Structures are given as structure tokens and as C-alpha cells.
Amino acid sequence: MENREDLKSMQGLLPVVERGGSLFWPSRAVEALKFLSLGPHQSKVSSGEALFAAISDIRTSLSLHRPLPPSVSEGYALYFDELISRAEAASCFGEVVPELAGLLLRLPSLLETHYRNADTLLPGVETGLRFLGSQEPGIVFLSQELIAALLACAFFCLFPENERGAKYLPLINFDHLFESLYENYTEAQEHKIKCITHYFERISSCMPTGYVSFERKVLPLEKQLLNVSYPNAEFWSKSGIPLCPFEVHGSGFIEDQSKGALEVDFANKFLGGGALNRGCVQEEIRFMINPELIVGMLFLPCMEDNVAIEIVGAERFSDYTGYASSFRFSGDHVDKMKVDSFRRRKTRIIAIDALCSPGMRQYKLNYLRRETNKAFCGFYDQSKCNLYERLFHNQGTELEGSKFKHDYNASNTVFKSNHLLDESCSTSVEIEMREEECIDQLVGVPEEQASSINDEDKIGIATGNWGCGAFGGDPEVKSIIQWLAASQALRPFILYFTFGIESLQNLERVSHWILSHGWTVGELWNMLVEYSNQRYNKETNLGFFKWLLPSLNAYELNMSGVPDVP
Known part of the structure; x- marks a missing residue:
């Protein structure tokens, strides 16, 4: 089997055994899973209590000796025996559970096929399932079928946990999900599990055939050749990059945007946050309606300040209403998102974690820099690293208006054709065409045609009150920080x-006012720093917007066609 090093890095994280180049379940686990796959007439698993007993038997066969707390058993019983209808329970035990058991029996062969093909998906780029360390950039491609099998492992609580703490990995088994349901019942917790069980119903009746990629993005803390490094405050202060268009939506949800934008996950530093526990806010909800995101928790450890995680292709399976305690599963969702050449849905999600409970320290320069760099790490496109290097470091402080646009288009055309011949700076696959097609289309393209070609990958940002709410960030400051980061990352909107x-x-x-006056990233950054300094030193208690606008010429404001802000 190829990719032995990738598999070795997952040692202690997967429930299957590797020996002699092959993967397999222990014989006792095979027997238990085969028995479960026969259905309730043979296995006698027709209740939550019996399901948990079967789970315990399989865990024992895998030498997972830590007994699950009694409240976990009570949680499975509560959900399957009391909270769902008898018809739903009959369908679950008669169809879904046997299908999941059969899927688990196929897990070793699915993994072997995955590792055998991992080097062929993107020539020259490592894409196999592996542990990606805290400062290790890289990308993992998983088929939706393999993801389904891994999530079945989580549902049956079969992942070993001894190594996870030492590797700063979040827990991925579903035991705490059911434990919390029993110990602290809420309707929101019940409906989180409804989303998960609905996903299993869907994949049991029709297995999806696409792929999902999980990419760990890292901004090097030290300057490196052909890499965008972790920016300092002077970098932001002197940036001459124009601010990108800013579109405000007073209603609607990030996941419903229709412009193909990169959608921000207001993440915990441990990917998924409380998704598999009691959490039920933005990140946790997204992980429930797109359960394939959960698999990233298996091999992606906590994010440091210079790290973000981008996930492309996760399918949405559920609709919902409400938020936090009012969250409710509201039915099936048919995801109509188009797919790319790698058979990933063009749903792009970026996980970035904000400061938690920052209080007044969020106005200090080093924390402003931390938050702006975190957003920039998430928003920048690694496939454009050469372009960034040219524009940001050689010209970025001098470019203005039309000169910037001309140089951007010209550099981007040259960059794209060159980059495909030199992959030294990136593993990103945020391109819509395969390499040969790109080279054929881009080599020799005149500058005046560059912008029309570039339209295909001008992917904007869809975001909101990142790091606010439960995390306690200043919404006005956070909105400006994300605007700065998106603009510096050359996002189109x-x-x-x-x-x-x-x-x-x-x-x-x-x-609107800022855009009408043609401010650059550096100019807006400097205003934000000045405001934050005054706010931290208690020289003002105004919000950023009210602090900013009174200092502007009211007549000029009205001439721009924007009403005065009261």
C-alpha cells in the first residue's frame, strides 16, 4: 500500500489495524459488525438501549477499554426510544444501522483505495489522509463515501482517544453529543442529533460520489522566499491596496449566499467547537447541516494565530430554523451547488478563530494585528502567492487606482502561467481547471484579456459578526478588520x-463613504489603530463608526449621496 508515512501519522487515531501493508478490523469486530448488518431480526438491535449495547461490544473488540459513562447509554435510549417516532425508529434500526455496519466493514478497503490513489489525484501534491501538525500546511482529499464511513465510526464511538490530547486534537466520537442530550436536555440538542441521523438516512439510501478537501493554511512567522509571511503592523500601515467593494445584508445567512464566495466559519481554535457537545451557535450549526465538516476534527489539531482551515466540497443535507436554544431541524436539503473538476461542490468554507473574551485588550495594537492576520490567513489564496509577493512587497505601497488594476491583471496573467510550471509555493487547488487546461489557456494571453480569464476565480468573502456574540468582540472593529483582510487578499468583494x-x-x-473616497487598506488600518488607541486609553467611549464620521466634512458626506449618520 502506498503512502505508508501518511498512514503512520494516523497511528493511534484510526480504529482499524495495519499489518503487512493491509488494513483490517480485528476478527471480533468483524463478527459484531456483520451481525449488526443483518438487521434487527437477526441482531435484535431495535432500540437505543440495544444499539448502545452493540456499540459497547464493538468497542471492547477494539480494546477501547475506557467505559463510556452511563449517561451516554441513557442518551442513546432517550433519543431512539422516546424522542423520535416509532416509524422513524423502525426505519433507523431496520435500514440505517445495518447500512452503517456494512459501511464500517468496508472501511479498511476504502482506506486502502484512498491511500493507493492519493498520489494520482493532484500530481506532485500530497493529498492522503494524515495528521497535519500545527505549523504544517497541506491538503487532504477524501471521498464522500470514505467520509461517511469515518462518521459512522464516530456515531459508533470507535475512534481511539488516547493520542488525541497529546496531539491537540478535539474529540470526535459522538458519546458527548448523546451524554449532553441526557444530562442537560434541550430541544436544540435533540435537533442537532436529528441533523446527524438525517445525514445517515440520506447516505444509506444514496451514497454521494464526490470529494471534500481539507486544507491547513499557514502564514510563516518568519520571512520565507516565495511565501507570504505573517505581516507586521508596518505592513498594514503602508499597504496601498485599494479596499474591495463591501456589500451589507441586514437579513439572510452566510450559507445561503449565491455568489460563490468563501464562507466564513466563526470557528473555535479547536475545529468544530462544541458541535459534538452542547454548542449550538454559528460554527456548530454549520457542522450539523454539513456533517462532512466533522471529519476535519479527526486529523486537524487546534489552530494557532497564523493558521486557518479551508474546506471545499462539503455537502449540505439539512435545513434549519432558529439559533442557539431556538435551533431546530426543519427538513431535508437538496444541495444544488455545482461541482468542480475534482468533483467537489463549489462550497468553500474557511474556519478562522477569533480572540475569546478579549475585553479592552482587543484595542491594543498587537491584538488588532493578530485578528487582522488571522482573517488574512483565511482569506488569502495560496495559489496566488507569487502574485502577492510581487504586488505587496515590490509595488504594494506605491500602487493606486487604475495603475493597481493594470498591474494586477498583467501580473496575474503571467503568474498563472508560471505558477502551473512551478508549484514550489503552494498546495492550494483553488483553480477551476486542471493544470494542463490552465497552461493551454493562459500562456501568451494578452494583458487586455487577463481580467476576463481571471473572473473565473475571483472568489469573494461571505462573512458576518466573526468573534462577536459569545466571544465578546467589538462588531464594528471586527467588520473593519475583515474588510482590511479581504482587500489585502485581493478578494473582489x-x-x-x-x-x-x-x-x-x-x-x-x-x-459607502469610505469607498467613495478611495481609501486604501493602509489608510483605513491607520484610522482603526488611532481609534483603538484612544479607546484603549479611555479617551473615547464611542463606537468606531460614530468616532469616525464626526471628523469628516458633513458637506462632502452629503455630496457623496450618503445620508448623515445620526
Whole structure:
């Protein structure tokens, strides 16, 4: 079997055994899974209590000796024996559970096929399932069928946990999901599990055939050749990059945007946050309606300040209403997102973690820099690293207006054709065509045609109140920080969903005024730093928007066609 090193890095994280180049379940586990796959008439598994007993037997066969708390058993019994209808339970035990057992029996062969083909998916780029360390950039491609098998492992609580703490990995088994249901019952927790069981119903009746990629993006802390490094405050202060268009949405949800944008996951530093526990806010909800995201928790450890995680292709299976305690599963969702040449859905999600409970320290320069760099790490496109290097370091402080656009288009055309011949700076596959097709189309393209070609991968940002709410960030400051990062990353636009938060009622007017005056990233950054310094030193208690606008010429503001902000 190829990719032995990749598999070795997963030692202690997968439930299957590797020996002599082959993967397999221990014989006792095979017997238990085969028995379960025969259905309730043979296995007698027709209740939550019996299901948990079967799970315990399989765990014992895998030498997972830590007994699960009694409340986990009670959680499975509560959900399957009391909270869902008898018809739903009959379908689950008669069809879904046997299908999942059969899927688990295929897990060793699915993994072997995965490792055998991992080197052929993207020639020259490692894509196999492996542990990606905290400062290790890389990408993993998984088929949706393999993801389904891995999630079945989590549902049956079969992943070993001894190595996870030492590797700073979140827990991935579903025991705490059911434990929390029993110990602290809420309807929201019940409906989180409904999303998960609905996913299993869907894949049991029709297995999806696409792929999902999980990419760990790292901004090197030290300057490296052919790499965008972790920016310092001077970098932001002197940036001459124009601000990108800013579109404010007072209603709607990030996951429903239709412009093909990169969608921000307001992440915990441990991917998934409380998705498999009691959490039920933005990140956790996204992991419930797109359960394939959960698999990233298997091999991606906590994010440091210079790290982000980009996931492309996760399918949505559920609709929902509400938020936090009012969250409810509201039915099946048929994902109509188109697929790319790698058979991934063009759903792009970027996980970035904000400062938690930052209080007044969020206005200090080093924390402003931390948050802006974190967003930039998530928003920048690694396939454009040569272009970034040219524009940011050689010309970025001098470019203005049309000169920037001309140089961007010209450099991007040259960059794309050259980059495909030299992959030394990136593993990113955020391109819509395979390498040969790109070379054929881009080599020798005149500058004036560059922008039309580049339209295909001008992917904007869809975001909202990142790091606010439970994390306690300043919504006005966070909105500006994300705008700065998206603009510096050469994103063509930012869609900002305010979720009706009162402090952002003037965001559209403020962004319109700033854009009408042609501010650069550096100019807006410097204003944000000045405001934050005053706020930290208690020289003002105004929000950023009200602090900014009174210092502007009211007549000029009205001439721009934007009403005064009260």
C-alpha cells in the first residue's frame, strides 16, 4: 500500500489495524459488525438501549477499554426510544444501522483505495489522509463515501482517544453529543442529533460520489522566499491596496449566499467547537447541516494565530430554523451547488478563530494585528502567492487606482502561467481547471484579456459578526478588520451579513463613504489603530463608526449621496 508515512501519522487515531501493508478490523469486530448488518431480526438491535449495547461490544473488540459513562447509554435510549417516532425508529434500526455496519466493514478497503490513489489525484501534491501538525500546511482529499464511513465510526464511538490530547486534537466520537442530550436536555440538542441521523438516512439510501478537501493554511512567522509571511503592523500601515467593494445584508445567512464566495466559519481554535457537545451557535450549526465538516476534527489539531482551515466540497443535507436554544431541524436539503473538476461542490468554507473574551485588550495594537492576520490567513489564496509577493512587497505601497488594476491583471496573467510550471509555493487547488487546461489557456494571453480569464476565480468573502456574540468582540472593529483582510487578499468583494445587530446599523453608510473616497487598506488600518488607541486609553467611549464620521466634512458626506449618520 502506498503512502505508508501518511498512514503512520494516523497511528493511534484510526480504529482499524495495519499489518503487512493491509488494513483490517480485528476478527471480533468483524463478527459484531456483520451481525449488526443483518438487521434487527437477526441482531435484535431495535432500540437505543440495544444499539448502545452493540456499540459497547464493538468497542471492547477494539480494546477501547475506557467505559463510556452511563449517561451516554441513557442518551442513546432517550433519543431512539422516546424522542423520535416509532416509524422513524423502525426505519433507523431496520435500514440505517445495518447500512452503517456494512459501511464500517468496508472501511479498511476504502482506506486502502484512498491511500493507493492519493498520489494520482493532484500530481506532485500530497493529498492522503494524515495528521497535519500545527505549523504544517497541506491538503487532504477524501471521498464522500470514505467520509461517511469515518462518521459512522464516530456515531459508533470507535475512534481511539488516547493520542488525541497529546496531539491537540478535539474529540470526535459522538458519546458527548448523546451524554449532553441526557444530562442537560434541550430541544436544540435533540435537533442537532436529528441533523446527524438525517445525514445517515440520506447516505444509506444514496451514497454521494464526490470529494471534500481539507486544507491547513499557514502564514510563516518568519520571512520565507516565495511565501507570504505573517505581516507586521508596518505592513498594514503602508499597504496601498485599494479596499474591495463591501456589500451589507441586514437579513439572510452566510450559507445561503449565491455568489460563490468563501464562507466564513466563526470557528473555535479547536475545529468544530462544541458541535459534538452542547454548542449550538454559528460554527456548530454549520457542522450539523454539513456533517462532512466533522471529519476535519479527526486529523486537524487546534489552530494557532497564523493558521486557518479551508474546506471545499462539503455537502449540505439539512435545513434549519432558529439559533442557539431556538435551533431546530426543519427538513431535508437538496444541495444544488455545482461541482468542480475534482468533483467537489463549489462550497468553500474557511474556519478562522477569533480572540475569546478579549475585553479592552482587543484595542491594543498587537491584538488588532493578530485578528487582522488571522482573517488574512483565511482569506488569502495560496495559489496566488507569487502574485502577492510581487504586488505587496515590490509595488504594494506605491500602487493606486487604475495603475493597481493594470498591474494586477498583467501580473496575474503571467503568474498563472508560471505558477502551473512551478508549484514550489503552494498546495492550494483553488483553480477551476486542471493544470494542463490552465497552461493551454493562459500562456501568451494578452494583458487586455487577463481580467476576463481571471473572473473565473475571483472568489469573494461571505462573512458576518466573526468573534462577536459569545466571544465578546467589538462588531464594528471586527467588520473593519475583515474588510482590511479581504482587500489585502485581493478578494473582489465582501458580503457582510449583520444578522440585525444594532451596532452595525450604520455599516452600509460608513463603508459607502469610505469607498467613495478611495481609501486604501493602509489608510483605513491607520484610522482603526488611532481609534483603538484612544479607546484603549479611555479617551473615547464611542463606537468606531460614530468616532469616525464626526471628523469628516458633513458637506462632502452629503455630496457623496450618503445620508448623515445620526
